[in-house]
Amino acid sequence: MKTIKEDIKAGTYRRAYLLFGVEGYLKKFYRDKLKEGILCGSDEMNFSVFEGKGIDPLNVVHIGQTLPFFAPRRLVLVENSGWFKHANESGAKNSFADALKSFPDTTVVIFCEEEVDKRGRLYKAVKECGYICEFTAMDIKDLKLWVAGLLKGEGKKITDGTMNYFLEKVGTDMGNIRTEVEKLSAYTLGRDVIEVGDVDAICTEQITGQIFKMMDQIAMQNVKNALVLYHDLLLLREKPMHVLFLMLRQFNLLMQVKQMGAEGMANAEIAKKAGIPPFAVNKYLSQARAFTAQVLREAVQYGVETEAQVKSGRMDEQIAVELMLIHFADLAGKNNK
Secondary structure, three states: OHHHHHHHHHOOOOOEEEEEOOOHHHHHHHHHHHHHHHHOOOOHHHEEEEEOOOOOHHHHHHHHOOOOOOOOOEEEEEEOOOOOOOOOOOOHHHHHHHHHOOOOOOEEEEEEEOOOOOOOHHHHHHHHHEEEEEOOOOOHHHHHHHHHHHHHHOOOEEOHHHHHHHHHHHOOOHHHHHHHHHHHHHHOOOOOEEOHHHHHHHOOOOHHHHHHHHHHHHHOOOHHHHHHHHHHHHHOOOOHHHHHHHHHHHHHHHHHHHHHHHOOOOHHHHHHHHOOOHHHHHHHHHHHOOOOHHHHHHHHHHHHHHHHHHHOOOOOHHHHHHHHHHHHHHHHHHHHO
16 A cells, blocks of 8 residues: 555556455545546546456457557556455466557556455566555554544544444445545534444444344343344345355354364453454354354254255245344254253
8 A cells, every 4th residue: 555655656567566455435435536546537538438348358468558648547447356265367368468468558457356366477467567455454553543633633532432333333434434424524523532322323333233242132132122123124125145254254254253262362362362352352242152062053053954955945035134133043042051
C-alpha cells in the first residue's frame, strides 16, 4: 500500500497493478485512488473496464495497445477475471502475460482479484513489470485504530468497551463499519461520546451476531427464543440454508475453541487460530461449555446430513433448520444435567 501511495503522490505509474485479497473495502479504495491519479480528470474515453469470467484476453490486449486520446495515459481495469487462480493456464491467458510486457508506457492495467496463484505466468509478468499488493483482513488492533480515526474525524470519541461492543454487533467488514460509523455520527449529533445505547439504537446487527444469539438460546435450552430469532432472520429474507451454513460454522468454531481452551491455550492464540476477535474468545468459550465435544461433532455431522436431505427434496428447508434447533437445545440440556 505504501508503494501505491508513493506512486500516486509522485504521479509516476507502473505498467500494471495487481490488487488482491479478502479485504474488499481497501482493495476498492486503492483501486479508485489509482484510477483518479492515472486519469488526471480526463474523460472516460481513455478508461476501459473488463469484469467477470469469460473476458476475451485478445480484446484487453487490443485496448491495452491503443494509445490514449489527448491525455497522458490510458487505464484498463480487469476485475474478478479469475485469470490468476490457476498456475497452469495456457493459450490466450499466457499470450496476454507476454503482451502485457510490451504494452506502451502510456497504458496502465489494474487487476482486482480475490484469489491468485503466485506460480502463474501472469502473476510473474505483473510482478516483473508492475506492483502486487495483497489486502488481508485487518487485525483487531489496527481495525480499532481505523474506527477511532473515522470517529475522530467526526468529532467523536469511544471507549474500548463500547468499541468492542460495536465491532461485535456490526462485524469486521470495513465497508459496513464505515456505513455504521456515519449512522452513529449523525445519530449522536451534538454529543461527542459514543455510548452502548447509541450502538443498540442505530447500528444494524450482522447476521453472524444474530446467529451467536440464537446459539446462546440453544445452549440455554430456550427453544422458543431460538425459533423467534430464526424467524426474524427469515423475515429479513435470509435463506434457511444460509442460516444452516452459519450454524454449522458456529458449531465448528465452538468445537475448535473448546479443544484449544482445554489444552490451556492463551486467548490471543485461540483468536488467531480460530479467526475470531480476541475480545470475543471468552464468549465463545462460555458458549462452548454448554456442549460436550461429542455433541459439537454430532452437530456438524447432523447439519451435513440435513443439508443432503433438503437438497434431495426429502425435507423442507425451513422445517429442517427448526428441527435442528430443537434437537440441539435438547442435547445441550442433557449435557448440563
